[in-house]
Amino acid sequence: MDMLLKASRLTTLSSVIKPVTPKCTITSLPTIFGRIFRRFYAVNTNPSKIMVVTHNVKGYEEFSKKMEELENGNEAVHVLFSGGKDEHGQSWCPYCVKAEPVIHDALKKAPGNSHFVHVDVGERAYWKDLNCPFRKDPNTHLIFLPTLLRWKQPQRLDGERCSNQDLVEMMFEDED
Amino acid sequence: MNLCNSRLSVTFVRQCSTIFTSSILQNKCSSINGRVSSCSSSFSAHRTMSSGHRGSRDSSGSPGPAGAAGVGGAPPFQHPHCDRAAMYEQPVRKMRTKGGTYDYDLIVIGGGSAGLACAKEAVLNGARVACLDYVKPTPTLGTKWGVGGTCVNVGCIPKKLMHQASLLGEAVHEAAAYGWNVDDKIKPDWNKLVQSVQNHIKSVNWVTRVDLRDKKVEYINGLGSFVDSHTMLAKLKSGERTITAQTFVIAVGGRPRYPDIPGAVEHGITSDDLFSLDREPGKTLVVGAGYIGLECAGFLKGLGYEPTVMVRSIVLRGFDQQMAELVASSMEERGIPFLRKSVPLSVEKQDDGKLLVKYQNTETGEEAEELFDTVLWAIGRKGLVDDLNLPNAGVSVQKDKIPVDSQEATNVANIYAVGDIIYGKPELTPVAVLAGRLLARRLYGGATQRMDYNDVATTVFTPLEYACVGLSEEDAVKQYGADEVEVFHGYYKPTEFFIPQKSVRYCYLKAVAERHGDQRVYGLHYLGPVAGEVIQGFAAALKSGLTINTLINTVGIHPTTAEEFTRLSITKRSGLDPTPASCCS
Numbered sequence: 001m002d003m004l005l006k007a008s009r010l011t012t013l014s015s016v017i018k019p020v021t022p023k024c025t026i027t028s029l030p031t032i033f034g035r036i037f038r039r040f041y042a043v044n045t046n047p048s049k050i051m052v053v054t055h056n057v058k059g060y061e062e063f064s065k066k067m068e069e070l071e072n073g074n075e076a077v078h079v080l081f082s083g084g085k086d087e088h089g090q091s092w093c094p095y096c097v098k099a100e101p102v103i104h105d106a107l108k109k110a111p112g113n114s115h116f117v118h119v120d121v122g123e124r125a126y127w128k129d130l131n132c133p134f135r136k137d138p139n140t141h142l143i144f145l146p147t148l149l150r151w152k153q154p155q156r157l158d159g160e161r162c163s164n165q166d167l168v169e170m171m172f173e174d175e176d
Numbered sequence: 177m178n179l180c181n182s183r184l185s186v187t188f189v190r191q192c193s194t195i196f197t198s199s200i201l202q203n204k205c206s207s208i209n210g211r212v213s214s215c216s217s218s219f220s221a222h223r224t225m226s227s228g229h230r231g232s233r234d235s236s237g238s239p240g241p242a243g244a245a246g247v248g249g250a251p252p253f254q255h256p257h258c259d260r261a262a263m264y265e266q267p268v269r270k271m272r273t274k275g276g277t278y279d280y281d282l283i284v285i286g287g288g289s290a291g292l293a294c295a296k297e298a299v300l301n302g303a304r305v306a307c308l309d310y311v312k313p314t315p316t317l318g319t320k321w322g323v324g325g326t327c328v329n330v331g332c333i334p335k336k337l338m339h340q341a342s343l344l345g346e347a348v349h350e351a352a353a354y355g356w357n358v359d360d361k362i363k364p365d366w367n368k369l370v371q372s373v374q375n376h377i378k379s380v381n382w383v384t385r386v387d388l389r390d391k392k393v394e395y396i397n398g399l400g401s402f403v404d405s406h407t408m409l410a411k412l413k414s415g416e417r418t419i420t421a422q423t424f425v426i427a428v429g430g431r432p433r434y435p436d437i438p439g440a441v442e443h444g445i446t447s448d449d450l451f452s453l454d455r456e457p458g459k460t461l462v463v464g465a466g467y468i469g470l471e472c473a474g475f476l477k478g479l480g481y482e483p484t485v486m487v488r489s490i491v492l493r494g495f496d497q498q499m500a501e502l503v504a505s506s507m508e509e510r511g512i513p514f515l516r517k518s519v520p521l522s523v524e525k526q527d528d529g530k531l532l533v534k535y536q537n538t539e540t541g542e543e544a545e546e547l548f549d550t551v552l553w554a555i556g557r558k559g560l561v562d563d564l565n566l567p568n569a570g571v572s573v574q575k576d577k578i579p580v581d582s583q584e585a586t587n588v589a590n591i592y593a594v595g596d597i598i599y600g601k602p603e604l605t606p607v608a609v610l611a612g613r614l615l616a617r618r619l620y621g622g623a624t625q626r627m628d629y630n631d632v633a634t635t636v637f638t639p640l641e642y643a644c645v646g647l648s649e650e651d652a653v654k655q656y657g658a659d660e661v662e663v664f665h666g667y668y669k670p671t672e673f674f675i676p677q678k679s680v681r682y683c684y685l686k687a688v689a690e691r692h693g694d695q696r697v698y699g700l701h702y703l704g705p706v707a708g709e710v711i712q713g714f715a716a717a718l719k720s721g722l723t724i725n726t727l728i729n730t731v732g733i734h735p736t737t738a739e740e741f742t743r744l745s746i747t748k749r750s751g752l753d754p755t756p757a758s759c760c761s
Contacts, residue, residue, distance in 0.1 A: 154379035157386065170389050174382075 052110045058084075058120040060133040066117055067139075067151065076114040077151040078172065080162075081134065081142055084122045092124045096146040099162035103148060106165060110172035121145060150174075276422050280306045282619070283408055283421040285400045285564070288325020289605040290595025291427035292384065294612030295393045301620035306419065307388065308410055310399040312563075315434070315441045319449045322381035323388075323395065326429055326596070327605040329377055334451035335471055337373045339637045342478025346639070350676035364479045366456040374452055402569035405588050423619060426571075426578060426586070426593040427612065428564065430557040430603070435463070439523030443531050444551040447472060457481050458549030461533055463520055465491040467636045469554030470503065474638040477512050484548075486515045486535065488555075492636065496648035498686075499701050506640040506682035506703070523551055559597045574599045582626050584615050592619075601629050633715035635708035640682055643707030645715040646699030652688045661698070662691040664724065664744040667755045670705055671735040683737070684754075687727065687744055695724035700741065710738040 057066045070077050080103055083093030091097050107116055121127050121134055127145060134142045139151070144158035148171060155174055161167050280303075284295040287309025295307040311329075313320040321329035345364060352358045388395045396417075398410035403418065410417045432446035445453070447468055458481055462473040465487040473483040485507070491514075492500035508514055521534040521543070534545045559576040566573055571586045573579075577599035584592045594615055595608035610627060617623035633645035652661045665686035673680050688699040700714050714722070724744075732739025746752045 154375070154382040156379070156382065161386070161390070164390070166389055167386055170386070174385070 051112065052107050053113070053115045054107075055115060055117045056120070057117060059122055060137075063117075063119045063134075064137075070115050070117070071151060073115070076111060076153070077117060078110060078114065078148065079117045079119060079151055080146060080148045081119045081121050081140070082146040083124060083127060084120050093145045095159055095163065099146045099148070099168075102163045102165050103168055106168040106172055109169045117151075278406060278420040278422045280304045280394075280419065280421040282306075282423045282425065282616075283308065283400070283419060284425045284427055285408070286325065286427035286429055286595065286597075287323045287384075287395065288427060288429050288595060288608070289327050290429075290608035290612040291325070291425065292323075292388070292612075293609040294425050294427065294594060294616045296387070296391050297613045297616035298620050299391050299393050301616060303616075303620045306394040306396055306421070308396045308398055308400040308408075310397065310411075312399075312431075314446065314448045316443070316445050317449045317453075319452055321452075322378070322384075323397075324377075324381055324384050328380050328384070330448045330451055332605055333380065334373050334377060335447075335475075336637060337376065338369065338451065338475040338479070339471065341369050342475040342639065345478055345480070350678070353676040366479070367454070369479075370452060370454070399563055401563055401565035402571075403565075405569040405590060422590060424569075424591045425584075425612070425615065426564065426591065426597055427595045427608070428560040429596040430559045432468075432553060433556045433558045434553055435520060435555055437520055437522055439525070439531075440520075440553065443523045443525050444553050446553050450552060453550075456549075457552075459547075460484070460550040460552055461486060461520075461531075461546070461548040462552045462554055464488075464554035464556065465504070465514070466554060466556065467492060467495075468557075469552075470507065470636060470638050472552055472554060473512055474507060477507075477510060478639055484513045484515060484546075486518050486520065488519050488538065489517070492642075495636070495642075496644060496650065496699070496701050498649060499642055499644065499684075499703060502682050502684055502703055503636065503638050503640070503642050506679075507638060509679060509681065510639055520551075557596070557603070561597070583618065584611060584627065602632050602634070604632060604634055607632055631715065631719050633708075633711050635711065637708075640703060641705065641707035642701075642703045643711035644699065644701045645711055646697065646718050647688055648699060648701075649686070649688050652698045656690070656698075660691050662689050662695065662724075663687070663748040664689065664746065665748055665754050666740065666744055666746055668704070668737065668740040668743075669756060670737050672705075685740055685744070686748075687724065687741065689724050697722040697724060697727060702737075702741075704737050706737075713738075714741060 055066055055070075057063050067077070067079075080099075082096035082100065083091040085091050091100075110116065119134075121132075121142075126132060127134070132142075134140055140147075140149075146162045147156065147158040148162050148168065149156040150171070155171050157164075157167055157171055282295070282298050282303050282305045284291045284298075284305065284307045287295075287307050291307055291309070295305045298305045309323045309325075311320045311322075319330075325331075327333060341364070345362065348358055348362050352360075385395065396410055396412070396419075398412040398417065400408045400410050402424075403409050405424075406422070407418060407420050408424070410419060432448055434440045434444065434446070444463075450457070450472060457476060460473075460476055460481055460483045462469045462476075462483050463486045465485055469485060470492065473485045476483040487504075490497065490500070491504045504514060515535065517538045518535050519538055521536055524532045524534075526532055526547070530547045530549060531551050532545055532547055533551060534543060536543050559578070561573050561576050561578065564571075566578075569591060570588050571578060571591055578586055578593040578597050579599040580586055580593050584594050584598065586593055592615055594612045596603040601607065607627075607629065611629075614623070614625055614627050617625070631646050633643065635641055635643040647655065649661070649663055663686055665684070667680070667684050669680045670678075670683060672678075673683075683704045685700075685702045685704070687697055688701070690696040690698065697718055700711065700718060702710055704710070717726075728742060728744065730742045732742040746754050
């Protein structure tokens, strides 16, 4: 819940700073109306009120444990890998900062009951090591941060594409 | 900034490039808009240049009667058959391709190699584009697949992967001779191979969908059929949708044929099913000795199954027949039986699930039968014209393909065709991609360059691969006369073949060239390992006017097999022995 709040705060913040998104809809307006409409739409796009289950994990071990726990379920598991955050909640990876609000905003398009795992990969030096376990894991094979993927499925977005609203929504909605 | 400069530098370049392209796009868009709003004179000029019906259509804005007007507007139909001179005799057609009251500037029917390349390039040049793609499930097993067309899903890609799997098996056996301690009993896991291949295909499908969305091509998963020359009915999962466009590009490609014999559809499969088959193929009858049949038989053998190839008349029709026979012999040497001059009569399923195939020798009339686990039809491919309702648009058809002129235009002025669906052109992905891209540039980018269908290199991925570029020996003789053609040839021994004692009997290459004068090279043919990699560079040389003199004065890379082209010295005419004495003489 705390996470969601933070996410929504981030969303508004980012839309104030960068209001120009490729698809300008009423919900992306950086005004009070935008915020109201956003809330309105957010409720309506998910009429069954089944929420995406969000998980936050930090580091490779926590991540592996979480995936083991989730992969037995039938629901889709989306995983976002991003760089660790400093004491101000700011990630060292600029595209992660850019992608996070877009992804959290698009999460409402993900199927109800699906899982969303936000993985904090860790500090920059740890990630830059070419033997970093996140890079070596055959299921992740991470090359870029951020990477958004559907666990053990072909859907995958990385780098700049993670902050493209259209593509992120497509990722959550994709049925193939 | 300092913290992540390496990452940033990469992204910075990317950003720059996106800014760059988008600004170009905007410039293009604005210039187009400018033209539309201010330069009405240039528009009326276009109108007078094109046929009269277009003017009336523009003023009425409603779709007119089916195709009739379109037929009137087109130049008399010609089929130049790869004749470069004829190709440029036709003027570049000038007509309005954008704007108007249609839903789209361009609808591309078919999301394969040709269609996707054309759609993306058209968008890049400022057009509003929709791309339709639909895959009918196969009749036997109901196999279907995603966007990307034949090559990605049931063609080049899975074929090459399975070929690689088969070569790797071979390599493991050779490894022992090179000093590796290898367990003798290696065996393939068909289901795992299929899974890996399918996973790769699915990720390519995803990347394609992302690319389309990113480039703002509207992707419609539906089966399109013409209502008239500007209107299309798309059958979607969720119902039907009528869409209109100024221009259409037909890029629907083809699918495998089934023979018209009892049990063919019920019990036989095709290459559409093979790469996702959920059981081991086992003992397989491959009917057809075109490149698809030979490649499938080749990798099945390499994976440890027992394929048999049934040949009606000749092997690798359309290819150099000396090379084709060598390919067949190299496969026979590996233990793949060829049933020559034979046609299947029927396929019956036995109680134990095996398939009884009855067949006949076309020369002696003798009938025979044999049991197989799988029957694979590889007797040719059929253009998918039937679902398009082409008569509604007035587009003419020739043997389930669509004839086009040198600008890929059909007989209807606003309808074009590219890729495997066009009549009489090589059915190859890179050809389709380039033709589609050039077409989009001519339509929306003001370009004039046309597709050159000549001297396209290609490779048959049989266990011993065959690659060629340019003319076959018989085509050169037909075109220039036997007295004017010189053939340089030679057998060679790849260095790596010695230690594992692999057969070098069929490692052979030849250059077909002009006999007198500059001795221009008409065609190059190579049978041996990594043939595609060998011939690709030579294809560029051949397109640049390669001569025998240049070829033999090129210094080779030693020890490679490609260098053998630079060592060609024996002509067929001389009657000298083309087998080499040693490797480095």
